[in-house]
Amino acid sequence: MDLSSPTTAGAQAMTVRRVRAGDIADVIALDERVTGLAKPDYWHDVFARYGERRLDERFFLVAEPAGANGRPSILGFIIGEVRAWEFGSAPCGWVFALSVEPRARLHGVGRALFEAISAEFAKAGVGKMRTMVARDNRLHLMFFRSEGMMAGPYIQLEKELD
């Protein structure tokens, strides 16, 4: 299923669609540029789980330039799924990955991806979406708050294992 609805946000016309196998090399490269870490095995596994299975509740979406010929580079991606009853939570949509090509930021790519996955969650029948962001990740915190997300009822706890 492709969303394939071209959107124009700012100066960047783009299409948001489901990820395809041919995108994974671009996903790996984008993630490495942003994080500094190459994780090819991780992304192949993520594609297998979120790009090919249980697609009614798992969403791995990419944004690409509209009307691109050949094999376009992706502008960004967002990944999430409907999770139920973990941590006592009623079914809701969880976003666990979002990345936008640094050179393509501030042109509505993140918003287009966010709105696309929000629509998918709504179609899947959930009325709430959540994410988790590191306290020092100001970029993502500012973005999700600008999209209307507020602090939720959970506190993440952790412990070192000696």
Place this chain on the structure above:
Amino acid sequence: MNLQISSRLAVFALLELAARPDRQVSVAEIGEKYGISSHHLAKVMRALSRAGLVRSVRGAGGGYQFSGNPRRTTLFDVIGLFENPGPANARAGMAERTAAARALRELLGEIDDIARATLGSVTIATMLKLVERQRAPGRRTAAAGP
């Protein structure tokens, strides 16, 4: 968490100006809306002006205009001009002498870290959206204004 009155006034003033970026808004107009003295507000506006967040417009009908970037200026940036939104129980230069004091400081530090992350992630643009949500039908409380 409570903010000092100057910090609150600064946030309110910036929201008023950023909501109408093409207009000049006077201190008297902001003071009347929020029920605060022009004298107190003028001090706040001078601090905001020194920080480059507002500029004064002289002459007849003069006032202030927002001169910051609403998508980059955060509540932490604004509040930090008037108070230190850092550890409430920090005593500069003094190490906690007991294990109990260190344990308590560590715990309170969690709260401070969350407060800083929250204030640092909410921009003026995002705050304006939150204000509009508060204005939505059915969201008004008895104490809420326009």
